[in-house]
Amino acid sequence: MKITLSVLKADVGSIGGHIIPSTALINEVKNFVKENGAGLIIDSYISHTGDDIAILVTHDKGVSNESIHKMGWDAFLAGTEMAKKQGLYGAGQDLLKDAFSGNIKGMGPAVAEMEFEERPNEPFVFFAADKTDPGAYNLPFYLGFSDPMYCAGLILSPKMSKGFTYRIIDVEYTEKDKIIELNAPEEIYDIAALLRDNERYVIESIYSRTSKSQAVSISTTRLHNIAGKYTGKDDPVALVRVQGEFPATGEVLAPFQIGHLVAGFMRGSHNGPLMPCKLNTTISYFDGPPVVTGAAFCVKDGKLTEPADVFDHPYWDYVRQEVSRKATDIRRQGFSGAAMLPFSELEYGGIVDKLQKLEEKFKLVN
Numbered sequence: 100m101k102i103t104l105s106v107l108k109a110d111v112g113s114i115g116g117h118i119i120p121s122t123a124l125i126n127e128v129k130n131f132v133k134e135n136g137a138g139l140i141i142d143s144y145i146s147h148t149g150d151d152i153a154i155l156v157t158h159d160k161g162v163s164n165e166s167i168h169k170m171g172w173d174a175f176l177a178g179t180e181m182a183k184k185q186g187l188y189g190a191g192q193d194l195l196k197d198a199f200s201g202n203i204k205g206m207g208p209a210v211a212e213m214e215f216e217e218r219p220n221e222p223f224v225f226f227a228a229d230k231t232d233p234g235a236y237n238l239p240f241y242l243g244f245s246d247p248m249y250c251a252g253l254i255l256s257p258k259m260s261k262g263f264t265y266r267i268i269d270v271e272y273t274e275k276d277k278i279i280e281l282n283a284p285e286e287i288y289d290i291a292a293l294l295r296d297n298e299r300y301v302i303e304s305i306y307s308r309t310s311k312s313q314a315v316s317i318s319t320t321r322l323h324n325i326a327g328k329y330t331g332k333d334d335p336v337a338l339v340r341v342q343g344e345f346p347a348t349g350e351v352l353a354p355f356q357i358g359h360l361v362a363g364f365m366r367g368s369h370n371g372p373l374m375p376c377k378l379n380t381t382i383s384y385f386d387g388p389p390v391v392t393g394a395a396f397c398v399k400d401g402k403l404t405e406p407a408d409v410f411d412h413p414y415w416d417y418v419r420q421e422v423s424r425k426a427t428d429i430r431r432q433g434f435s436g437a438a439m440l441p442f443s444e445l446e447y448g449g450i451v452d453k454l455q456k457l458e459e460k461f462k463l464v465n
């Protein structure tokens with residue numbers, strides 16, 4: 100059976116700053132999807148990561164389906180109403196357009212989708228990250244799909260020996276989707292040359308070169324490209340099919356042990372280590388650190404199992420300690436140098452105005 104996985108994610112309001120949506124907001128979105136998804140979707144899973152709420156649905160309508168996107172948009176609107184009613188912080192934060200126009204992409208919410216023929220057993224992982232942007236997945240999915248130091252299957256499994264095709268998007272270009280396709284292993288130096296720049300070149304999807312099937316889909320929204328100013332971080336979601344011709348779940352998870360430094364953290368303006376956290380985690384230290392959660396599922400005829408929390412294991416407690424140490428370390432240098440994002444990426448308009456005013460006060464001497 101051919102099914103589609105669609106995940107739509109937005110920040111439409113949260114308690115106590117950018118921390119966590121309220122239970123009433125989450126329930127509002129859940130109920131909306133339950134009532135309005137009848138006859139449209141097969142199954143759903145509503146969750147939150149930090150202050151973002153994600154609607155994962157299975158259906159048979161294909162990607163970019165207007166009815167699915169409209170239902171997601173309207174569910175976020177219903178959530179926004181509840182957020183306003185409760186006086187939540189940032190009600191409707193990621194809903195950047197007034198009226199729905201056919202596709203939720205480019206309107207603020209993050210979207211990742213995949214249509215595929217279900218395998219007899221179909222495991223996948225749904226990742227959600229908060230206080231960071233889509234480039235946060237560049238390193239883990241480069242290593243998890245192309246480096247035998249992390250993905251043993253590249254050496255051990257004949258189904259994976261041909262490698263993977265990466266579709267990489269240039270997110271600075273906003274007229275259309277500007278995409279390059281590159282093959283690992285032959286072109287890994289070119290892939291690495293692009294993926295080192297997390298703010299500009301972002302993995303959009305990955306395909307098996309053996310079966311041609313899609314393995315990965317990542318949301319690539321840049322909110323500041325839509326709004327023209329800072330409205331919140333881009334907080335990306337990803338869908339990753341695992342096992343068989345794809346990496347094993349543990350191979351996909353392995354690179355998250357690095358806790359690599361990503362853009363985001365406080366006011367979307369700093370670098371901080373990406374911490375793999377348990378499902379339904381909140382946000383704390385310096386509006387961070389940037390977090391990623393993973394819910395693993397199996398799906399049969401579009402019906403989802405319950406989620407398995409991939410980072411809920413003693414090993415990841417140890418990793419979280421290490422990442423906390425890394426977070427404290429970079430925070431000790433405050434605004435200086437590598438701790439804060441470069442000027443071109445600074446999300447707060449305020450500093451731009453400030454520097455313009457200071458520019459006028461500079462004097463040319465001798």
Ligand code: 13P
Pocket residue numbers: 342347349
């Ligand atoms: P099983 O033999 O338990 O299916 O595991 C295979 C595998 O992929 C482990 O990484």
Ligand code: 13P
Pocket residue numbers: 110117149150189192229230330331332333334364365366367386
């Ligand atoms: P969010 O994008 O998660 O709303 O965070 C915004 C922010 O400025 C945190 O300090």
Ligand code: MG
Pocket residue numbers: 110113116117118150189192331
């Ligand atoms: Mg927020």
Ligand code: MG
Pocket residue numbers: 110117149150151229230332334
């Ligand atoms: Mg967020």
